[in-house]
Amino acid sequence: MSIATLERPETAPAMGFEELQAFLFAEVRALDDRDWDTWLTFYHKDCPFWMPAWDDYDTLTEDPQNEMSLMFYPNKQGIEDRVFRIKTDRSSATSLPEPRTNHYLSGIEVLSREGSEIKLRFNWQTLSYRYSKTDQHWGTSFYTIDTSGPKPLITDKKVVLKNDHIHHVIDVYHI
Template sequence: MSTETIDRPATVTELSFERIQAFLYAEARALDDREWDDWIGFYHPDCQFWMPAWDDFDTLTEDPENEMSLIFYYDRSGIEDRVFRIKTDRSSATSLPEPRTQHNLSNIEVLERAGNTIKLRFNWITNTYRYGETDTHWGTSFYTLDVSGEKPLIADKKVVLKNDRIHHVIDVYHI
């Protein structure tokens, strides 16, 4: 991953919109290129990664510890475990062969800048190709970036999958 354009922001207010975009695009590219170790490098060790489910009343679940979630990791160790399973084929959810993906991001918004954090919202569409079939997933993501270090890190990630009626297991590379 080239981090020339996203490293070393002097302050949270100096991290430009273009550098935020470059960061998000680089994360998506790491998924598309199956650069799993690079992808993990985008995450803060304490990053919670959550994709809530839609309940029977078409409302998102609000408590990942007591309600259904499509994906939930307390911190980066859960993400690291998932990547280990993808890389070593040690999961029944692993897709073999791995699907080809293309992530497209749009409507990137900076919601808040405070202290050493930036809160973002953006829409995404991911096309996935496997076994001659193409699937499309789309939704909205909410990130909190920690910009206190040498490079930004995702400190919190919430992914809202808008088309949650799917015919296979959903994984981190689908979103």
Template structure:
């Protein structure tokens, strides 16, 4: 994001183009495996939740008491996951890391309330590893706080639409 974009965001006046640039920059950080930059998009209290589908094709609603594909109650959980990716200290880490490409579409501003912006958008991620290309797609719901010096994600819910997966799915796949 440019300095002008960040300054506008600090004035709570993020335009649609600013929001789009913010989302594209987050996706680019994942594709570039620029973990520190990616983490800087998140507020310290941001939950990161990917619910699962129950037997009736409904999403689970309570990450504390129901199954989730991913759930981190705050940024510390996300930071721990990134630490494990960076240091190869997880059996779930894919080595070598897949090359990914994120595509975003259908970006919608659902609401604006003071310095909070609620969004939804569709995404597709292609990943390549060991000569094989996989794809994942879904819809994400973000809340962004624009009250500080730069916008921060304060809530992230990712709905994976193709949840029949044949390997571990990680933060860079979504």
């Protein structure tokens, strides 16, 4: 299914489970394909992207403004800045060469639907290959998706990394 098929007429019925699944698969496919411009189209301009950290008591931090986070972008502009740095090699955190990744999603669960807003969670695993070494990351993601427009948009993204003992920089394409 292409990105174009995810666009919906304004009078379309509520997004079904298969459409939600296709939306999520298309987002991670853009990451795996390093299609950064397409990946950015999945995000609403006000979407925060947050990966909390685990504290010393094995509890997730709760406030990205005042506590440690593994990753935090308060809106799409922060995500766009990260993509710009990836694309132009303007960051010391950029992995060169970029790793080859493969994302797997499972346990997709709709938590709630209110009007055009859908809250969901799913488990994921990402394998990445770089310098003849394969790494793996896994966790659970929580998304809020707005389906009111012609294309669904992620309006809130929280990623919980379960294997947070990592030996290198983790980036948006790892999760």
